[in-house]
Amino acid sequence: MRVFVDCDPGIDDAVAxxxxxxxxxxxxxxxxxxxxxxxxDVTADNALRLLxxxxxxxxxxxxxxxxxxxxxxxxxxxxxxxxxxGGVELPPPAGGPVAESAAELLVRLAREYPGExxxxxxxxxxxxxxxxxxxxxxxxxxxxxxxxxxxVRVPGNVSSHAEANINNDPEAAEAVFAAGFDLxxxxxxxxxxxxxTTEWLEELKGVPGEKAGRTSEFLDFYADFYxxxxxxxxxxxxxxxxxxxLVDPSMVTExxxxxxxxxxxxxxxxxMTVADLRPRPGGDERRPARVIxxxxxxEFLGRMLDSLR
Numbered sequence: 001m002r003v004f005v006d007c008d009p010g011i012d013d014a015v016a017x018x019x020x021x022x023x024x025x026x027x028x029x030x031x032x033x034x035x036x037x038x039x040x041d042v043t044a045d046n047a048l049r050l051l052x053x054x055x056x057x058x059x060x061x062x063x064x065x066x067x068x069x070x071x072x073x074x075x076x077x078x079x080x081x082x083x084x085x086g087g088v089e090l091p092p093p094a095g096g097p098v099a100e101s102a103a104e105l106l107v108r109l110a111r112e113y114p115g116e117x118x119x120x121x122x123x124x125x126x127x128x129x130x131x132x133x134x135x136x137x138x139x140x141x142x143x144x145x146x147x148x149x150x151x152v153r154v155p156g157n158v159s160s161h162a163e164a165n166i167n168n169d170p171e172a173a174e175a176v177f178a179a180g181f182d183l184x185x186x187x188x189x190x191x192x193x194x195x196x197t198t199e200w201l202e203e204l205k206g207v208p209g210e211k212a213g214r215t216s217e218f219l220d221f222y223a224d225f226y227x228x229x230x231x232x233x234x235x236x237x238x239x240x241x242x243x244x245x246l247v248d249p250s251m252v253t254e255x256x257x258x259x260x261x262x263x264x265x266x267x268x269x270x271x272m273t274v275a276d277l278r279p280r281p282g283g284d285e286r287r288p289a290r291v292i293x294x295x296x297x298x299e300f301l302g303r304m305l306d307s308l309r
Contacts, residue, residue, distance in 0.1 A: 001025055001026045001027065001118055001247065002027050002029045002109075002113050002116055002117050002118065003020060003026055003027065003028055003029065003117075003118045003119070003120055003246070003247075004028075004029055004030045004031075004032065004105075004106055004109055004110075004117060004118070004119045004120070005017065005020065005028060005030075005031050005032070005119075005120045005122070006031075006032040006034060006064070006102065006106070006119065006120070006121040006122070006123060006125075006127050006128060007031065007032070007033065007034070007043070007047065007120075007121075007122045007123050007239070008033065008034050008035060008036030008037045008038065008040075008043045008084075008122070008123030008124065009033075009037065009038075009043050009046040009047050009050055009084055009085070010036065010037035010038070010043065010046070010080055010084055010085075010122075010123070010239070011037075011079075011080050011081075011084070011085060011086055011218045011219065011221065011222045012122075012222070012235075012236075012237065012238045012239040012240060013037065013043075013046075013122055013123070013239050014046070014050050014085060014215065014218055015215060015218070015219070015237065015239065015240045015304070016120070016122055016239035016240045016242065016243040017047075017050050017051065017054055017056075017243075018050075018054050018211065018215060018240075018307055018308055019240050019243045019244060019247070019303070019304060019307045020120075020243050020247065021051070021054035021055055021056045021307075022054070022306070022307035022308070023247055023307070026247060028051075028056055028059045029059070029060075029109055029113070029117070030059065030060050030061075030062065030105050030106065030109050031047045031051070031059055031060070031061040031062070032062050032064045032102030032103070032105060032106055032127045033047050033061060033062065033063055033064050033097070033102060034064045034065050034102065034123045034124055034126055034127050035065060035066050035067060035068075035073050035075070035123075035124065035126070035168075036075070036076070036123040036124045036164075036165065036168055037075070037076050037079070037080045037084050037123070038075055038076075038077070038080065038082075038083070038084040039066065039073075039075065040063055040064060040065065040066045041063070041066075042083065042084050043084060043123075044061055044062075044063045044064075044097050045093065046083070046084050046085060046090075047061045048061050048093035048095065048096070048097070049090040049091065049092070049093050050090070051093075052090075052091070052093055052094065053090055053210065053211060053214055054211060055211075057094065057095075058095075060098045060100075060105060061097050061098065062097055062098050062100050062101055062102040062104070062105040063097045063101065063102065064101060064102025064103060064126065064127040064130075065102070065103075065124075065126035065127055065130060065169075067126075068124065068126055068168060068169035068171070068172065069126060069129060069169055069171045069172050070169075070171050071169070071170075073168070074158075074167075074168055076164065078225065079222075079225050080221075080222075081221055085218055086217065086218045086219075086220065086221025086222060087221060088214060088217045088218055088221070090214065101127075101130075102127040102130075102131075103127050103128075103130035103131040103133075103134055104131075104134065106119070106127065106128070106131045106138075107131050107134045107135045107138065110135065110138055110141035110142055111135070111141060114141045115141065115143055116143060117141065117142055117143060118142070118143050118144045118145075118146070118246055119142050119144070119145045119146070120146050120242060120243055120246050121145065121146070121147045121148070121149075121176075122147075122148040122165070122238070122239040122242055122243075123165055123168075124165055124166075124168035124169040124172065124173075125147070125149070125165070125166075125169060125172040125173045125175075125176045126169045126172045128145075128172065128175075128176045129169070129171070129172035129173075129175040129176055130172075132175060132176070132179055138179070138181075139179045139180040139181040139182075140180075142181060142182075143182070144182050144184070144246065145176075145181040145182065145183045145184070146183075146184045146186060146242050146243075146245055146246040147165075147176070147183060147184070147185050147186065147242070148165060148186045148187075148191065148238050148239050148241070148242035149163055149165035149166045149173065149185070149186075149187065149273070150163050150165075150166050150173075150185055150187035150188065150260070150273030151163045151187055151188040151189065151272070151273060152185075152187050152189050152260075152273055152275045152291055153189055153275075154187075154188050154189050154192065155188075156188070156271070156272070157188060157192075158271075159268075159270075159271065160268065160269075161263075161268070161269045161271070161272035162269070162270065162271030162272050162273075163187065163188050163271070163273065166262060166271050166273055167270070167271030170262045170263070170264050170270060170271045171262075171264060173262045173271075173273075174261060174262040174264060177260050177261060177262060177286075177289065178261075178286060180287045181287070182287075183287070183289040183290065184245055184246070184255075184289070184290045184292060185260060185273075185289045185290065185291045185292065186238075186241055186242040186245050186292050187273065187291060187292070188238075189291070189292075189293055190241065190292050190293055190294065190295060191236050191237065191238040191241050191242075192236050193297075194236070194237050194241050194295060194297050194300065195226075195230070195234045195235060195236050195237060196219065196223075196234055196235050196237055196301065196304075197234045197301075198223075198232055198233050198234055200234075200301055200305070201216070201219055201220075201223060201233065201234070201235075203305065204216045204219070204305060204308065207305070207308055207309055209308075209309070211308050212308040212309065215308055219235060222235045223235045237300075237301075237304070240300075240304055241295065241300060244295070244300050244303065244304070245292055245295070248300075248303065251295050251296045251299055251300055252292055252294070252295055253294040253295055253296055254292075254293045254294025255290050255291060255292050255293055255294070256277075256290075256291055256293065257288040257289065257290050257291070258275040258276055258277055258288050258289065258291060259275070259276045259284045259286040259287070259288050259289070260273055260274065260275050260276075260286075260288075260289045260291070261273075261274045261276075261286070262274070275289075275291060
């Protein structure tokens with residue numbers, strides 16, 4: 001599998017990269033950094049450091065959008081720490097970002113590997129929207145797009161209706177959902193039910209090696225934040241689950257298909273992901289997304305732990 005990852009590392013982005021890096025059948029052909037969990041300079045630097053930690057140095061990392069298409073950026077230091085990795089300091093990377101922008105790198109790779117490139121998008125979708133402006137035929141070049149984002153049948157996590165990645169750039173997300181990708185949506189509907197439990201986090205502490213040790217430190221910070229939501233020290237595995245859906249699609253146990261749009265104008269609902277759940281004899285021309293609603297949770301958590309051994 002050739003995979004391009006668009007991300008904003010970010011603790012759960014880090015764990016998603018660990019999952020991908022541990023799979024010998026996955027070739028990470030590029031990383032696009034975007035604002036979100038931190039400024040884009042921080043997220044690009046984190047991506048470089050994480051690739052070295054998880055044994056994939058040399059993967060090209062491109063700096064992408066530093067702000068949304070329309071609104072002001074919103075960052076999340078209270079969730080991921082000031083450095084995006086829970087205050088854990090990794091060694092400086094040996095190399096730096098490539099000269100291309102994230103959108104340019106994605107377009108070049110999609111043209112180089114037409115029909116063979118998978119894209120995992122686990123941050124705001126600004127880079128993908130810009131890439132669509134550069135190459136409107138991008139959905140026909142990409143084999144599969146998996147997006148971590150949205151809240152379809154559940155509350156949002158940054159407002160009553162909106163999830164953070166989509167809410168950080170609603171216009172970009174709407175452009176991506178409208179473009180016609182073969183799209184799997186891994187939304188809060190499933191990620192808030194698929195959690196690293198207290199027991200799993202304790203098991204991770206006992207795994208030897210730097211990869212597991214550093215990741216455990218990241219997740220300690222993350223679990224402290226999520227204790228305020230769940231009442232116990234556990235954490236949602238948003239981005240790693242999206243990585244697993246891409247690489248191990250057999251773990252999906254339940255899903256439905258529907259056209260998905262992003263609310264752009266609502267005073268209370270801006271950033272909401274709206275799936276049209278009506279029976280459709282063919283009236284909507286938008287290509288449906290597959291919304292993931294069930295996964296083999298124990299299998300996923302087992303594979304996640306194995307990736308850090």
